[in-house]
Amino acid sequence: MPQDSDIHAAERLRVRLATWGRKPQDVGALVCDGSKLEQTGGVTGDQENESAGLGLGVNLPEVVEELTREFHRYEQALMSNRPDELAALFWADPRALRYGVAEILYGYDEIAQYRRDRARQGGAPPRTLVRTVITTFGRDFGTANTEYLRTGSGRVGRQSQTWVRMPEGWRIVSAHVSLLQEEDR
Numbered sequence: 001m002p003q004d005s006d007i008h009a010a011e012r013l014r015v016r017l018a019t020w021g022r023k024p025q026d027v028g029a030l031v032c033d034g035s036k037l038e039q040t041g042g043v044t045g046d047q048e049n050e051s052a053g054l055g056l057g058v059n060l061p062e063v064v065e066e067l068t069r070e071f072h073r074y075e076q077a078l079m080s081n082r083p084d085e086l087a088a089l090f091w092a093d094p095r096a097l098r099y100g101v102a103e104i105l106y107g108y109d110e111i112a113q114y115r116r117d118r119a120r121q122g123g124a125p126p127r128t129l130v131r132t133v134i135t136t137f138g139r140d141f142g143t144a145n146t147e148y149l150r151t152g153s154g155r156v157g158r159q160s161q162t163w164v165r166m167p168e169g170w171r172i173v174s175a176h177v178s179l180l181q182e183e184d185r
Contacts, residue, residue, distance in 0.1 A: 056137045056138050057136075057137070057138050057139065058135070058136070058137055059135060059136055060136060060138075060139065063136040063138075063139050063142065064134055064136050064142075066170065067134055067136055067142045067144065067163055067170060068134050070089065070163065070169075070170040071132070071134060071144045071146075071161070071163075073085075073089065074086065074089050074161075074172070075129070077089070078123070078124050079123075079124070079126065079127075080123075081119050081122070081123030081124070082119075083112075083115035083116050083118065083119040083123075084115075086115045087108070087111060087112035087115045087116075089170075089171060089172055090108055090111050090112075090171060090172045090173075090175075091108065091164070091166065091171040091172065091173045092108045092171075093107070093108055093173075094106070094107035094108065094109075095107070095173070096108045096111060096171075096172070096173055096174070097111075097173075097174050097175070098111050098114075098172075098174075098175040098176075098177075099175070099176045099177070099178075100114075100177045101157070101177050101178060101179055125150050125151070125152075125153075126150070126151040126152070127148040127149060127150050127151060127157065128148060128149045128151060129146055129147075129148050130146075130147045130148055130149055130156075131146065131147045132144065132145070132146040132147075133145045133146075139165065140164060140165035141162075141163070141164055141165070142162075142163045142170075143160065143161065143162055143163070144159075144160075144161045144163060145158070145159070145160045145161075146158070146159050150179075155179050155180070156179070156180040157177065157178065157179045157180065158176075158177070158178050158179075158180065159175070159176070159177045160175065160176045160177075161174070161175045162174040162175070
């Protein structure tokens, strides 16, 4: 059940999006809300490939589906406080990185340790996904960007992940999490 602060935060987000001239129907994106996934307006993967002229295979449906599953796997592990699963979804390499709300982590070892420490503190604050955009390029590279509302405080957050298909499966090579400020100062 949404709390009053969540409802007010959602309204603030709608106002902010309108101020920026953004409307959900203006973006051809996959929108994830919990376990529900729906296609919004915009161009299809085939149209993107033709119009971009890149030959990359932007948003091949089967690849978007794979990456979307992995994104949801990460989100479920995050909300269920499963640190080992969260860490396993990162590239096990010193070049992996994660910039968080209150931490800067370089390398898989720092990321895995952070997840273990955070789990002992109760895990990530609960949140509701507002809008998620999954974009893939070819069969082995993609990004997952999501806006969310923190339950209780109603703070608006953003999360960006860069995913690469490794021999062991899709892995996050870079991630960034931040909270939106009321003003740009």
